[in-house]
Amino acid sequence: MNFTLKIWRQKDAKSKGGFQQYKVTDISSDTSFLEMLDILNNSLVHEGKEPVAFDHDCREGICGMCSLHINGHAHGPEQGVTTCQIYMRQFPDNSTITVEPWRSTAFPVIKDLVVNRGAYDQILQAGGYVSVRTNSVPDGNAIPIPKADADESMDAAACVGCGACAATCKNGSAMLFVAARVSSLAKLPQGRVEGIRRAKAMVAKMDELGFGNCTNTGACAAECPKKISIAHIARLNREFLSAKLKD
Amino acid sequence: MSCFLSSSSLGRKLVMSLSGCFLVLFILFHMTMNVVAIISEDGYNAICEFLGANWYALLGTAILAFGVLVHFVYAFILTIQNRRARGNVRYEITVKEKGVDWASKNMLVLGIIIVLGLLLHLVNFWAKMQLVEILGTEPASGVELIRSTFSCPVYVVIYLVWFVALWFHLTHGVWSMFQTVGWANDTWYPRLKCIANIVATIVFLGFASVVLYFFFINL
Numbered sequence: 001m002n003f004t005l006k007i008w009r010q011k012d013a014k015s016k017g018g019f020q021q022y023k024v025t026d027i028s029s030d031t032s033f034l035e036m037l038d039i040l041n042n043s044l045v046h047e048g049k050e051p052v053a054f055d056h057d058c059r060e061g062i063c064g065m066c067s068l069h070i071n072g073h074a075h076g077p078e079q080g081v082t083t084c085q086i087y088m089r090q091f092p093d094n095s096t097i098t099v100e101p102w103r104s105t106a107f108p109v110i111k112d113l114v115v116n117r118g119a120y121d122q123i124l125q126a127g128g129y130v131s132v133r134t135n136s137v138p139d140g141n142a143i144p145i146p147k148a149d150a151d152e153s154m155d156a157a158a159c160v161g162c163g164a165c166a167a168t169c170k171n172g173s174a175m176l177f178v179a180a181r182v183s184s185l186a187k188l189p190q191g192r193v194e195g196i197r198r199a200k201a202m203v204a205k206m207d208e209l210g211f212g213n214c215t216n217t218g219a220c221a222a223e224c225p226k227k228i229s230i231a232h233i234a235r236l237n238r239e240f241l242s243a244k245l246k247d
Numbered sequence: 248m249s250c251f252l253s254s255s256s257l258g259r260k261l262v263m264s265l266s267g268c269f270l271v272l273f274i275l276f277h278m279t280m281n282v283v284a285i286i287s288e289d290g291y292n293a294i295c296e297f298l299g300a301n302w303y304a305l306l307g308t309a310i311l312a313f314g315v316l317v318h319f320v321y322a323f324i325l326t327i328q329n330r331r332a333r334g335n336v337r338y339e340i341t342v343k344e345k346g347v348d349w350a351s352k353n354m355l356v357l358g359i360i361i362v363l364g365l366l367l368h369l370v371n372f373w374a375k376m377q378l379v380e381i382l383g384t385e386p387a388s389g390v391e392l393i394r395s396t397f398s399c400p401v402y403v404v405i406y407l408v409w410f411v412a413l414w415f416h417l418t419h420g421v422w423s424m425f426q427t428v429g430w431a432n433d434t435w436y437p438r439l440k441c442i443a444n445i446v447a448t449i450v451f452l453g454f455a456s457v458v459l460y461f462f463f464i465n466l
Contacts, residue, residue: 006339019339072342079345098340105334168344170352172332173256203257212332213256213325216423217351222344231432238429240257247251 001027001088004096005040007052010109013116017109019098029089033076034059034066036088053112059084061225064160067167068113069100074164074223082162082225102167106174106210117163119209120177124161127201128181130190149187156184158226165220165228171212176220178202179236180228186239196246199239259325264427266318267420271446273311274413278453285460288390295389300380308377319362326355350415351423357416364409371396397458398465410454417447 002025010017024040031039034056041051057065066083070076076086091097099113107115159180166174182199185191191198214233221230251258284291298304343349350357372392380386396402421443425431431439 008339017336069338069340072338072340100338100340103334103336103338105332170333171329172334173329203255207254207256210332211256212329213260215260215325215329215351215354216419216426217344217347219344219347219352222346229433230426231436234426234429234431236429237257237260237427240255241261241429244251244255244258 001029001091001093003027003036003088003091003094006096006098007113008100008109009052009112010101011111013108013110017112027088029087031088032059032084033068033070033086033088034084053110053114055114056084061085062160064162067102067115067117067162067164069102069167071098074102074168075162075225079222080225080227082160085225102163104163104166104169104172104211106166106172107163115163117161119211120161120163120174122209123174123178123202123205124181126205127194127198128185130185130194132190132193143189145188153184153187156180156187156228156232159184159224159228160226162225164223164225166211168219168223169212169214170217170219171215172210173214173220174206174209174211175214175233175236176224176228176230178206179230179232182239183232183235186235195239196243199236199243203236203240256328259321260427262317263321263325264424266314266321267424269314270318271417271421271424273314274450275446278450281457282453284390284393284457292389295376295386298377299386300377304377305381315362315365319358322355322358348419350419354416354419357412360412361409361416364406364412367405368409371402393457393461394465397461400462403458403462406458407455410451410458413454414447414451417450418443421446 002023005022005024006019007022008017009020022040022044024036024043027036027039034054037052037054044051055065055067057063059066061082061084064082066075068075068083070083070086071091075081075083076090078086078090101107101109101113102115102117104115106119107117110116157180159177161177163177165176166172169175182195182202185198186195216230216233218230221228252262253259280291280294283294298307375387375392376389377386397406418440422431422436422439423443425435425439
């Protein structure tokens with residue numbers, strides 16, 4: 001398969017970026033999107049040109065490191081998968097593919113397609129953890145947890161923190177990410193006890209870092225590679241508002 | 248509390264949700280009142296007389312104006328913050344995400360159309376009814392005012408466009424206010440969106456029926 005790639009190139013955070021076109025030829029349909037970029041970079045290096053910088057790590061959809069806005073979609077046209085899980089057979093042969101970095105004030109471009117997603121780490125550091133002493137592993141039946149709660153917590157915990165939600169949201173809102181973290185802990189007994197402090201601290205940090213206000217468009221959930229539901233945002237709203245009412 | 252309602256993103260959204268809820272309830276009341284004009288002209292004039300320049304009607308008008316102002320001002324504050332958060336560099340390619348309603352992404356534009364329609368409506372009706380009574384002159388007859396206004400096809404078209412904008416605004420706004428206060432989950436999303444569509448449609452049909460009724464009986 002042959003493709004024309006329209007890729008955002010930017011030397012560094014301070015430089016002005018722009019699109020550059022590249023041709024890739026004889027690409028196997030079973031090549032993953034990131035492997036296709038590896039092939040492009042290989043040829044660029046051989047030509048003595050600067051390779052395209054892009055984020056990647058596990059390449060099996062669990063680390064949340066890959067990003068990329070491909071043909072108007074975060075993580076490409078396929079729903080419920082990360083960029084590393086899409087393959088070139090999903091694009092028409094001889095088509096033009098536009099590849100852009102995440103666009104959000106809180107995710108500044110570092111170089112080419114790489115953005116700084118440290119803002120999400122800062123939100124997590126503000127409260128996305130359990131600080132109670134859990135000691136040694138208790139007996140599995142010592143703390144009964146309803147199956148529905150465990151399932152909901154696990155669904156929220158599937159969030160890989162890739163940033164697609166804020167990158168997709170027209171408001172640059174990080175609510176789906178924050179909601180997933182708050183929800184995954186709020187549904188379990190160990191996390192429940194710190195629910196109030198967590199909701200307030202994470203929302204305050206999210207606001208401080210300049211993320212936008214959620215207007216319930218649902219675009220974040222539609223583009224989320226882990227299909228996190230906006231029902232978690234409703235839970236975050238409940239957690240936060242009830243926390244504020246107790247102040 | 249006042250600080251959280253202005254300083255926190257969730258607080259600001261709560262203000263939008265509660266002020267929006269208040270405005271939806273008012274619109275339902277206004278629409279019901281308007282429909283009376285089709286059923287009984289005397290009944291409608293009696294309602295207009297009841298809601299003249301009395302202290303309770305004036306208090307209600309003041310609270311309503313405050314609700315509109317809060318909803319409008321917060322909408323602009325939220326939009327400015329959201330545009331700043333989105334950044335100046337936009338995506339080269341944008342597509343419609345699956346399941347995302349057009350109205351949800353255009354609430355401000357729809358809101359501006361609604362406010363412009365509201366201003367025209369105030370000039371057409373409120374200024375000739377409650378305002379003149381406040382100023383000490385005799386208010387116009389409610390039904391006569393409706394009849395004369397909607398004998399003009401231009402007003403009919405403008406008001407129908409206004410109601411269409413209101414319909415779109417409510418299809419997102421009504422379910423969204425439940426989401427913002429946290430009263431929503433995956434089971435209830437289809438139900439809440441259905442309720443929002445029903446409320447929006449009832450409001451549209453109620454208002455539009457009065458406009459069209461008086462336009463056609465004038466022909």
